[in-house]
Amino acid sequence: MEKLIFPLIMFPCAAAFTALGIFAWKRKKPMWFWSGSEVKAWQLRDVPAYNRANGWMWIIYSLGFWAAAALSLLHVPAAGILVTIWCLGGIPVLVLVYNRIYRRYKV
Numbered sequence: 001m002e003k004l005i006f007p008l009i010m011f012p013c014a015a016a017f018t019a020l021g022i023f024a025w026k027r028k029k030p031m032w033f034w035s036g037s038e039v040k041a042w043q044l045r046d047v048p049a050y051n052r053a054n055g056w057m058w059i060i061y062s063l064g065f066w067a068a069a070a071l072s073l074l075h076v077p078a079a080g081i082l083v084t085i086w087c088l089g090g091i092p093v094l095v096l097v098y099n100r101i102y103r104r105y106k107v
Contacts, residue, residue, distance in 0.1 A: 006076050010069035010083065017062035025055030033098045043106055050105040057097050061090055 024031040030039040030047050031054040044050050064086035072079035 003076060006072040006079060007069050010065055010072055014062050014065035014069050017058055017065060021055040021058030021062060024051050024058055027051050045105055045107055050101065053101045057094065057101065061094060064090060
């Protein structure tokens, strides 16, 4: 039972980030970043392309959580290390990637 706790936490987390990516991809209005800043449609040249790029960003970020969830079925400590590295390294990368996406599509 103890070996199931980590995957029971990780699979929903991975699914949530994947769902966020799909939501961003399908959204008609500009997708926001979690920092609370709101992007207006008039600020962007191509809202669908901007949202697709946002969606890809979140889906790619979710891959580390899917990998940690799968790895946790075999070796929980290794999965814990992976998710820790993914979170600590991934969050600054998300900020950099989002800023690059925004600069690419802004008017």
